[in-house]
Amino acid sequence: MNAQRPTALIADDEPLLRRALTRQLAQAWPELEVVAQTRNGRETVERFEALRPDICFLDVHMPGLSGVEAARHIGRRAHLVFVTAYDQYAVQAFAQGALDYLVKPVEAERLADTIARLRERLRAAQPAPDTEALLERLAAQLQKKSAPETLRWIRASVGQALRLIGVDEIDFLRSDEKYTRIAWRGDGGKPGEALIRTPLKELAAQLDPAQFVQVHRAVVVNLRAISHVTRGANETAHIHLKGRDEVLPVSRSYLHHFRQM
Incomplete structure (x- = not known):
């Protein structure tokens, strides 16, 4: 010592x-x-x-x-x-x-x-x-523990700080060229956003499929964050989120998630 x-x-x-x-x-x-x-x-x-x-x-x-x-x-x-x-x-x-x-x-x-x-x-x-x-x-x-674990936290830089974002706090993830945009709820439910370099496809594979679903080739959404879904033209739909103005697209390939609407 x-x-x-x-x-x-x-x-x-x-x-x-x-x-x-x-x-x-x-x-x-x-x-x-x-x-x-x-x-x-x-x-x-x-x-x-x-x-x-x-x-x-x-x-x-x-x-x-x-x-x-x-x-x-x-x-x-x-x-x-x-x-x-x-x-x-x-x-x-x-x-x-x-x-x-x-x-x-x-x-x-x-x-x-x-x-x-x-x-x-x-x-x-x-x-x-x-x-x-x-x-x-x-x-x-x-x-x-040979089976892959679902993600619990995502590490992201928000301004000059490192933020550990709890997966349950995430509303949706969206592909943004070489980055993935994370839309999440901060302290007191205040909406926040961060960009990370991990591709959306890689992140989606690590998320709990009972909670997160892919609704578009560029969008994965937390089912718990959905307020309601409206049908669109040509077998598409739009997702409206709780406490957010963003409306997310649902493409024809992923509409089966909401067939029972």
């Missing part, structure tokens, strides 16, 4: 999220020195071995070696904090065990609680808890 200034490593495959957590830590724990930011589990293990930080903030889902697998390698040589998008099975497992976790987007209050626990452990020179059995169970669960 570092007897002077505590050190930390942050692992996340999203650069914007790594930087955001680094800024939050700098504000909430100025004495902490972030000595490395890594993009995947394998790089995390390599940098940990080289630098031996006191604390590791690990994203659960990373390409290649997962955060859980990296944690199993690190073991009790550092205090571990998992950072995850809301994932029911993982959060339940962390809450029942001896592991600290943060849910994306990281809330200041939750981060402050975690920092307080870490400070106390470092002050008392407490060893990191033995979590080998729990990590083994989590790693096994990750391997079993």
